[in-house]
Amino acid sequence: MAKDYQIDAVFHLRKIKPTFRKIFELAIPFLQTRQNEIHTYIVYQYALLLLEDEPGMPEIVVPAAILHDVGWSCIPEEEQHAAFGPVVINKKLQRTHEVEGATIAQEIMNRVDYDHQLIQKITEIIDGHDTTNKARSINDAITKDADKLCRFSGAGFHIDYQRFNKEQLVHLKFLLEKIDEWFLTRTGREIAMYEGRMREKEILARVHQRKDI
Numbered sequence: 001m002a003k004d005y006q007i008d009a010v011f012h013l014r015k016i017k018p019t020f021r022k023i024f025e026l027a028i029p030f031l032q033t034r035q036n037e038i039h040t041y042i043v044y045q046y047a048l049l050l051l052e053d054e055p056g057m058p059e060i061v062v063p064a065a066i067l068h069d070v071g072w073s074c075i076p077e078e079e080q081h082a083a084f085g086p087v088v089i090n091k092k093l094q095r096t097h098e099v100e101g102a103t104i105a106q107e108i109m110n111r112v113d114y115d116h117q118l119i120q121k122i123t124e125i126i127d128g129h130d131t132t133n134k135a136r137s138i139n140d141a142i143t144k145d146a147d148k149l150c151r152f153s154g155a156g157f158h159i160d161y162q163r164f165n166k167e168q169l170v171h172l173k174f175l176l177e178k179i180d181e182w183f184l185t186r187t188g189r190e191i192a193m194y195e196g197r198m199r200e201k202e203i204l205a206r207v208h209q210r211k212d213i
């Protein structure tokens, strides 16, 4: 039977697994920009779903997912739009959010006395999560796939088509065409296709509803 990949779009700290709750709590102040709190909660959930079927290490992938975008807190909001999205104009700034993010993540994990070897592996994933396309390890592949799956989620899709000023079906078509290029794991591609079908159903249902009025 096909899996149901439903995820939750209302963040609360108590919904985070106790093992990773303190890390998430310490990340929250750094996520109050670019709608990164909900983005991170969604990426965290996809990371857990991917780990059910892909051979990654939760102690590396989950903190990497939680901390991967803390570096946006160092980029002024008016400059952020040039550093992400379908067309990245300012690649230097995109790189800055990775480098600054790795430093902040290291500080957070030091505060919770996380294992030093694990910290090293996690910061290596954060440093390059958007500017390297290939999988540098299975843990890197899962983190990257979880990050990109947010674009296909109900909440992520709605944030993005409005943010990029795109018509919903046009934006969905763009995402579906990117699946083979973006996703690095079989499960990542599978969830992306599943979520894509869900978004298509929702858009078409709204179109029919409007016709019925």
Ligand SMILES: [Fe+2]
Pocket: 068, 069, 097, 129, 130
């Ligand atoms: Fe990022």
Ligand SMILES: [Fe+2]
Pocket: 039, 043, 068, 069, 147
């Ligand atoms: Fe992200």
